[in-house]
Amino acid sequence: METIPDPHRTTIAAIATPPGMGAVSLLRISGPDAIRIADQATGGKASSVMSRTTRYCTIRDAEGQILDDGLMTVFRGPNSYTGEDSVEFTGHGGILVTREVLARFLACGAVAAGPGEFTQRAFLNGKLDLTQAEGVMDLISAQTRLSLRAARSQLEGTLGRRTTEARDQLLETLAHLEAWIDFPEEDIDPQTGALLRGRVGSVLGVVDSLLATADQGRVLREGVRTVIFGEPNVGKSSLLNRLLGFERAIVSDIAGTTRDTIEEVVNLHGIPLRLVDTAGVREASDRIEAEGIQRTVRQIEAADLLLEVADASQPRPADAILPATAAKRLQVLNKTDLGEHPSWAGIEAVRLSCTTDTGFDLLSDAIRDSLHFSEADWGEHAVAINARHQASLQLARTSLLAALELLNDRSTDPELAAIDLREALDALGEIPGKVDTEDLLGVIFSSFCIGK
DSSP, X not given: OOOXXXXXXXXXXXXXXXXXXXXXXXXXXXXXXXXXXXXXXXXXXXXXXXXXXXXXXXXXXXXXXXXXXXXXXXXXXXXXXXXXXXXXXXXXXXHHXXXXXXXXXXXXTOEEOOBTXXXXXXXXXXXXXXXXXXXXXXXXXXXXXXXXXXXXXXXXTHHHHHHHHHHHHHXXXXXXXXXXXXXXXXXXXXXXXXXXXXXXXXXXXXHHHHHTTHHHHHHHHHOEEEEEEESTXXXXXXXXXXXXXXXXXXXXXXXXXXXXXXXXXXXXXXXEXXXXXXXXXXOOSSHHHHHHHHHHHHHHHTOSEEEEEEETTSXXXXXXXXXXXXXXXXXXXXXXXXXXXXXXXXXXXXXXXXXXXXXXXXXXXXXXXXXXXXXXXXXXXXXXXXXXXHHHHHHHHHHHHHHHHHHHOTTSOHHHHHHHHHHHHHHHHHTTTOSOOHHHHHHHHTTSOBTO
């Protein structure tokens, strides 16, 4: 896609590698003066480099002293990530030397890039749509195989393509309906009501199928909030440590050892679980323990999955009275190595022992099956919408349903249905960024890391 250079646009520069010491560092420059700035810092080497090729160079300060040496790659627009002239320099990964090179680029006329500014320019120059730009950040922050797969699908444009196709179909329907409304004397075929409803219903089907992935998207980005709860001394902290694979929580025979909630993330069958260990539920012995128990209650209210842990060697306690929650619930019987009390006979539960490490494969499978988030559940296309997409799709769905209701009523002016269809069209356009989204851009790209 050809882009028209904006002479008023600044040239930005940033360190693209994480803070700290490493083997190499990567710095980026992008904008109308990128090659001139690189030339000034390298003694004219950048302008002589062919696009998309790499050359050894040295970065020198204003007095000609060498700051660093490394490899420089030149990308001339529009064939670059941002669609602008861009230069990347790979040098030594020391903290000080990297900052000195960046300072040299800034001294030569670049300005420091803000969070996500490179990707924002890629969007503004038509290199990416908004869903692909969000996919970049999802790819960087992916913690599991499934979240990586969903991010890659979004980066490849799957979500943007599906919403754009639905929008184009709706646009065609709306255009025909409005032509019939505006030019009745031209004898334009208004189409049968059934055909119009069928087209709108087809778009509604796409919207509903995408909305159905909202839970998957939230889980893959945020993790399944999994709360481990139960009476004191049943092995909740031991279970947390065993699932994590390291000693995160203090384990003791003394009841009430865990006073506060402890949260860690673990990868289970490609699903990120946000494990929350909680204080044992009982009559509190002091104010600190009482506060811990109150925090347990709040964690249960916000949970996606509850692991209720009990001591298999002790009599079955009365059913816990839980706060209102829609969370799925799994009974876990720990300490099976000590034998199982007869009162647990016939109770459906996952039986395991944190001491002998038995039964954990069964627990992993039970968690996966209860969540219905195995790879087979994804089908051929891993599309997982985020909260922004969900809000736009919900608005589109509401407008489409209103339009269908009006189209079903033959006594209603079809122009009213056209108004609802326009609202649905705008809502769908917000997802890939095909409408005015200036305020939205600030929200999306502010969550990016600097240099991307």
